[in-house]
Amino acid sequence: MDRAGEMAVFTKVVEEGSFSSAARALKLTPSAVSKQIGRLEDRLGVRLLNRTTRQLSATEEGDAFYQRCVRILTDMEEAEIAVSQRHSAPRGTLRVNCGVAFGKHQISPLIPEFLERFPEVNVEMTLTDALSDLVEEGQDVAIRFGKLQDSSMVARQLAVSRRAICCSPEYLQRFGEPKHPSELTAHNRLGFSTAIHLNEWIFRLPDGSEYPVKVEGNFTANNGETIHEMVLAGLGIARLAEFLVSSEVREGKLVRILKPFYRDVEVPINAVYPTRRHLSPKVRAFVDFLVEKFNPVPPWEAES
Incomplete structure (x- = not known):
């Protein structure tokens, strides 16, 4: 029997707690299992199991060997599954x-x-x-x-996500375009009702300092999709993910504002x-x- 087979027999004996139970599970005779364990102990030069007439248990060396055997046998099984499944049709x-x-x-x-x-x-x-x-x-x-x-x-x-400060052209026509982050206080800023950590926008000024602006407006939602719809409707200004607004910016339905002051951190997707x-x-x-x-x-x- 090869080493993998020896490990399989040994782990089954430890798990079953007896040669006879392990033999039934492995469809071998108890004497064959006992001889296999004896040969394994002889080859390793250590006693792996404590044997009495009433019970069988792993020695300290046997327990350490059992833990290694389990990992090795699991890795072997997973390697075989991984290879075989690559040729299986997804279903x-x-x-x-x-x-x-x-x-x-x-x-x-x-x-x-x-x-x-x-x-x-x-x-x-x-x-x-x-x-x-x-x-x-x-x-x-x-x-x-x-x-x-x-x-x-x-x-x-898959990618990284960044955000942009956006509003609709209709909103800009009605309220004008803020040219500096400080001017946002005069505008309707739309934010999140749950992810409140997103309700502070950090801008960077030419001198390198940070300029935070808190979201205060007449509308919040628990998801970006709804806020996106309100921005398209001209309700106010919001910070939205570029994956959400890039097509509308390209089509002229939304406008990115305060670009010189805002560059969001990259968040992995x-x-x-x-x-x-x-x-x-x-x-x-x-x-x-x-x-x-x-x-x-x-x-x-x-x-x-």
């Missing part, structure tokens, strides 16, 4: 979770092409700005902004999934598809 229901604005404007338009490529996959998409637990809610992939906080998750970066282990073909196909579509230049920058 089944793919559950995708994404924020409202990014999902509507950037992910949803790509879904028809994805489904055309992988006709055996069904997509179930949930759009919400409330963060959810992927494992508890049975989601396969989520699109998340910012650094990955949960070490049990895997993230592949990631495709997040629970673990690399047993990654299904449908998840791998979807994440690879998104990476293809957003790299090297995301759609909203390519259009600019």
Whole structure:
């Protein structure tokens, strides 16, 4: 028997707590299992198991060896699954979770092409700005902004997000264009009712100093999509993601203002999934598809 086989026998004995139970699970005879463990101990030069007439337990060396064996056997199994699944056709229901604005404007338009490529996959998409637990809610992939906080998750970066200070041409005609951040106090600034950390806009003056402006206006919402609609309607000025407004800026429906004073920080946009282990073909196909579509230049920058 090869070393992997020896490890499999040894781990099964430790887990079952007896030669006879391990033998039944492995479809071997108890004597064959006992001889296998004896040969393994002889080769390693240590006693791995404490044997009595009533019970069997791992020694200190045996427990350390068991932990290593479990990791090695798991890695071997995952390597085989990964190779075999690369040749399996993606199929089944793919559950995708994404924020409202990014999902509507950037992910949803790509879904028809994805489904055309992988006709055996069904997509179930949930759009919400409330963060959810992927494992508890049975989601396969989520699109998340910012650094990955949960070490049990895997993230592949798709692009980066920046924001712009925008309003409609109609708003500028009615109220004039602010030329300096200090002039924003005379304007209707639209903000978020929940993500209040987004309700302070930081500008940089020519001398390098920062100039913060707090959002104060007659309308707030819990998502960027709704604020975007109000800005298009001419209600006020807002700070919105470039992926949301780039096409309207290009078409003249929105105007970027205070550009000399504002350059937002880059926030990574990631495709997040629970673990690399047993990654299904449908998840791998979807994440690879998104990476293809957003790299090297995301759609909203390519259009600019």
